[in-house]
Amino acid sequence: MTQDKPTYCRICEPLCGMIATVDGDRLVSLRPDKDHPLSKGFACPKGIAFAEIVNDPDRLRHPLRRRPDGDFEQISWDTALAEISDRLREVQRARGSDAVGWYFGNPATFSTGHVLWAAVFMNLLGTPHVYSAGSQDVNNRFVASHFLYGNPVAAPIPDINRVDYLMIIGANPVVSHGSVMSSPRIREGLNAITGRGGTVLVVDPRHTETAREFDWLPITPDTDALFLLSLLQVMFDEGSVDEERLRRRARGVDDLKAMVAGYAPEVTAARTDIPPEKVREIARALVSTERATVYGRVGTSLGRTGTLTTALLDMVNLVAGNLDVVGGSMFGDLGVPGQRLGVAALQRISSFAWAGRRSRVGNLPQVLGTAPASLMAKEITTPGKGQLRALFVSAGNPVLSVPNGDELRAALDDLDLLVSLDIYRNETNAHADYILPATTMYEREDFLLPFQALFTTPFKQATEAVIPPQGEAREEWTVINELIGALSRRNPLLGAFHLVNVVTRRLGRPVTPRVVSDLVIRMGLGGDRFGLRRDGVTYRKLVERFPHGIVVADGLAPGQLRKTVTFADRRIRLAAPELMDEVERLTVDPDEQYPLRLIGMREIRSENSWQHNAPMLLRGGRSHAARMHPDDANPRGLGEGDLVTVASRHGRISLPVTITEDIKPGVVAIPHGWGHNGSGGWTRANAAAENDLGAGGVNVNALISSDPADLERLAGMANMTGVPIQVSALVAGRSDVDVSAGTAG
Numbered sequence: 001m002t003q004d005k006p007t008y009c010r011i012c013e014p015l016c017g018m019i020a021t022v023d024g025d026r027l028v029s030l031r032p033d034k035d036h037p038l039s040k041g042f043a044c045p046k047g048i049a050f051a052e053i054v055n056d057p058d059r060l061r062h063p064l065r066r067r068p069d070g071d072f073e074q075i076s077w078d079t080a081l082a083e084i085s086d087r088l089r090e091v092q093r094a095r096g097s098d099a100v101g102w103y104f105g106n107p108a109t110f111s112t113g114h115v116l117w118a119a120v121f122m123n124l125l126g127t128p129h130v131y132s133a134g135s136q137d138v139n140n141r142f143v144a145s146h147f148l149y150g151n152p153v154a155a156p157i158p159d160i161n162r163v164d165y166l167m168i169i170g171a172n173p174v175v176s177h178g179s180v181m182s183s184p185r186i187r188e189g190l191n192a193i194t195g196r197g198g199t200v201l202v203v204d205p206r207h208t209e210t211a212r213e214f215d216w217l218p219i220t221p222d223t224d225a226l227f228l229l230s231l232l233q234v235m236f237d238e239g240s241v242d243e244e245r246l247r248r249r250a251r252g253v254d255d256l257k258a259m260v261a262g263y264a265p266e267v268t269a270a271r272t273d274i275p276p277e278k279v280r281e282i283a284r285a286l287v288s289t290e291r292a293t294v295y296g297r298v299g300t301s302l303g304r305t306g307t308l309t310t311a312l313l314d315m316v317n318l319v320a321g322n323l324d325v326v327g328g329s330m331f332g333d334l335g336v337p338g339q340r341l342g343v344a345a346l347q348r349i350s351s352f353a354w355a356g357r358r359s360r361v362g363n364l365p366q367v368l369g370t371a372p373a374s375l376m377a378k379e380i381t382t383p384g385k386g387q388l389r390a391l392f393v394s395a396g397n398p399v400l401s402v403p404n405g406d407e408l409r410a411a412l413d414d415l416d417l418l419v420s421l422d423i424y425r426n427e428t429n430a431h432a433d434y435i436l437p438a439t440t441m442y443e444r445e446d447f448l449l450p451f452q453a454l455f456t457t458p459f460k461q462a463t464e465a466v467i468p469p470q471g472e473a474r475e476e477w478t479v480i481n482e483l484i485g486a487l488s489r490r491n492p493l494l495g496a497f498h499l500v501n502v503v504t505r506r507l508g509r510p511v512t513p514r515v516v517s518d519l520v521i522r523m524g525l526g527g528d529r530f531g532l533r534r535d536g537v538t539y540r541k542l543v544e545r546f547p548h549g550i551v552v553a554d555g556l557a558p559g560q561l562r563k564t565v566t567f568a569d570r571r572i573r574l575a576a577p578e579l580m581d582e583v584e585r586l587t588v589d590p591d592e593q594y595p596l597r598l599i600g601m602r603e604i605r606s607e608n609s610w611q612h613n614a615p616m617l618l619r620g621g622r623s624h625a626a627r628m629h630p631d632d633a634n635p636r637g638l639g640e641g642d643l644v645t646v647a648s649r650h651g652r653i654s655l656p657v658t659i660t661e662d663i664k665p666g667v668v669a670i671p672h673g674w675g676h677n678g679s680g681g682w683t684r685a686n687a688a689a690e691n692d693l694g695a696g697g698v699n700v701n702a703l704i705s706s707d708p709a710d711l712e713r714l715a716g717m718a719n720m721t722g723v724p725i726q727v728s729a730l731v732a733g734r735s736d737v738d739v740s741a742g743t744a745g
């Protein structure tokens with residue numbers, strides 16, 4: 001007997017509603033939920049194909065231990081946890097708690113228990129070695145907000161439902177489905193803007209899937225800060241800014257004006273390649289359109305000055321009068337009383353505050369308690385106090401996702417202990433001592449705290465697990481509780497946490513992610529405030545009465561800045577010296593040896609490194625290729641499908657080229673997350689690699705530098721866009737060219 005259960009997808013940020021068809025303990029299939037108030041029957045191919053991932057024969061179902069010959073053998077959970085605990089205690093005894101670390105990857109963010117418990121564990125342990133995918137993604141957003149609002153977790157989102165002029169810069173929501181914004185049916189949301197007579201302008205070096213549906217303005221990679229400075233210069237210069245209002249809302253207006261004065265569109269055009277008249281036209285539109293906003297994401301985060309660029313996005317919105325107003329760039333509201341004071345208090349804790357700690361290698365600041373993942377390899381191999389010796393990797397594949405995977409791969413073998421928690425064997429845990437099987441999203445209940453303030457229509461949904469854990473899979477937070485128990489003797493804070501766990505469990509009221517989520521739900525927007533609001537929701541009510549989720553407000557509310565800015569005068573800071581100093585980094589020396597610029601891209605049937613094994617997503621063949629303009633291909637004698645070598649100052653890779661007019665000349669786009677070469681457990685992804693060069697792909701991050709000097713200064717972000725490269729034909733039979741160079745495993 002099959003049963004249909006409403007739930008939601010947790011692969012990417014819209015969190016689309018899903019109906020899971022379940023037969024006993026087995027997930028039979030997934031289909032989009034027509035009754036979901038926001039996604040209304042939409043789901044993308046990855047979401048539907050997830051049933052194949054849950055049931056994939058390649059999935060991990062039992063704990064594994066590495067044998068001396070390098071192969072893995074199945075062991076029991078008891079043995080695995082006992083051995084890991086012993087080895088962990090040994091590292092802690094011999095080298096201190098500073099020798100223990102954790103890297104959590106992107107899917108961890110989509111599991112409240114996972115991120116919360118990992119963060120609590122590492123914080124109580126007091127180690128600086130906490131890493132995440134954030135330093136390759138979004139950490140500069142937190143740092144920009146720290147400087148502007150005194151609140152690292154404040155993240156303005158575009159009011160998609162009401163905006164009439166939207167400039168998208170460095171994001172491709174038609175493929176990515178939106179990021180740092182949860183907006184189901186985003187493509188429809190964008191089309192509705194033009195449908196109501198508005199404009200969507202896409203500023204991107206590639207004529208992306210989003211740009212193809214709207215207006216495209218090509219830009220030279222990693223020059224966005226210059227373009228944004230010019231927009232500000234025009235706004236001030238033409239006197240179109242409501243300065244009185246601006247000064248009421250922000251400090252540092254004169255410093256900002258003085259700074260942008262040197263960046264007239266004529267000055268920046270040579271670098272951005274955007275005609276000055278076009279800059280003026282956009283600046284005027286942003287100021288004069290009642291409901292207008294600028295939205296940027298990965299493309300504006302991964303440049304050399306990502307924090308400055310991100311801060312400038314908010315400054316453009318603010319100066320144009322578009323921040324914190326309807327139809328502009330708005331702040332979601334958790335609705336929890338005292339949230340502003342809570343953040344202000346948290347900021348006093350060094351592991352939360354920006355640069356509360358700096359890295360041992362490279363002296364780079366921590367962001368929300370995490371250090372730059374680019375440094376992991378050197379933290380492992382650099383001797384001295386605080387050297388990283390035991391590492392946990394959960395829901396991540398850093399050998400493919402961080403710069404210089406070869407360096408990290410070699411360093412991992414140097415560790416005293418490497419433990420992975422994953423649903424698959426991948427290129428990273430190929431080097432682990434133990435691999436522990438985790439549940440997939442459909443095997444756990446969840447209410448996703450990190451996304452609550454990011455919905456463009458305020459919304460809440462909680463789900464029960466739709467099937468029990470498959471095989472011997474366990475939820476990460478339960479495994480973390482065991483690890484905390486193992487280290488509790490030598491560490492009073494962990495000891496206290498462990499005691500709370502033991503006592504509450506005995507009392508039959510264990511501390512679980514659900515208990516924490518319930519608290520936030522009840523205290524937040526639409527919550528029952530523990531009985532004070534009769535119609536309010538609780539976790540249980542959400543699951544039982546609103547299984548498809550519930551819209552908790554018609555739209556985002558304006559006027560949130562007062563609740564967001566933690567500075568005593570509640571005014572935004574426009575001229576933090578750290579930010580202003582970044583301007584000096586905007587100059588570059590031309591590099592004749594590496595004349596082209598590398599950018600990244602995402603594909604509709606792929607999610608970072610881990611969905612290249614689902615048959616549904618591989619249908620019709622897949623291949624990894626570099627995209628290049630004919631103007632660059634022709635002089636190099638390159639034809640469609642030719643193998644090329646792409647080299648940067650830091651590495652080289654070889655892969656096929658696709659020639660397309662849909663990219664700015666001088667720019668080459670290569671997707672990341674590829675480079676499956678047999679070391680992981682992904683049979684189909686690896687087989688593709690063996691049969692046909694290019695099908696398993698290569699690791700583009702071999703071209704990216706992990707040198708601390710090359711990381712963005714304020715957030716320690718990897719510089720993954722605008723990287724100087726050269727491209728040449730791969731000469732057949734040349735023995736000095738290693739076709740596999742740069743692949744990982």
Ligand SMILES: Nc1nc2c(c(=O)[nH]1)N[C@H]1C(S)=C(S)[C@@H](COP(=O)(O)OP(=O)(O)OC[C@H]3O[C@@H](n4cnc5c(=O)[nH]c(N)nc54)[C@H](O)[C@@H]3O)O[C@H]1N2
Pocket residue numbers: 012106137169170171172173175176177178179203204205206208219220221222223224297298299300303599600601602603604605606607608721722
């Ligand atoms: N299908 C699919 N969806 C995904 C993912 C996936 O792998 N596949 N990954 C998820 C994740 S982890 C994230 S973080 C989000 C990311 O979500 P997005 O940021 O929307 O996705 P990207 O495709 O990385 O978009 C970045 C865009 O920036 C452009 N770009 C690159 N360099 C520059 C530059 O210097 N300036 C400007 N202006 N543009 C530039 C690129 O051409 C690209 O179009 O997507 C999520 N959704």
Ligand SMILES: Nc1nc2c(c(=O)[nH]1)N[C@H]1C(S)=C(S)[C@@H](COP(=O)(O)OP(=O)(O)OC[C@H]3O[C@@H](n4cnc5c(=O)[nH]c(N)nc54)[C@H](O)[C@@H]3O)O[C@H]1N2
Pocket residue numbers: 104105106107108111133136137298394395396397398400401402421422423424426438439440441476600601607608609610672673700701720
């Ligand atoms: N060049 C370049 N590099 C990039 C980017 C780029 O744009 N360009 N983007 C960066 C970005 S935005 C991101 S987010 C990172 C992603 O980098 P990572 O997070 O390091 O890598 P993923 O490929 O997302 O790997 C996710 C792993 O989690 C596992 N997994 C899936 N679900 C679960 C679960 O529920 N529990 C557990 N325990 N494991 C699970 C998968 O099997 C897979 O092994 O890559 C970054 N790297």
Ligand code: SF4
Pocket residue numbers: 009010011012013014015016042043044045046047048177
């Ligand atoms: S867009 Fe696709 S992967 Fe993302 S949440 Fe929706 S169904 Fe899942």
Ligand SMILES: [Mo]
Pocket residue numbers: 106133137
């Ligand atoms: Mo990401």
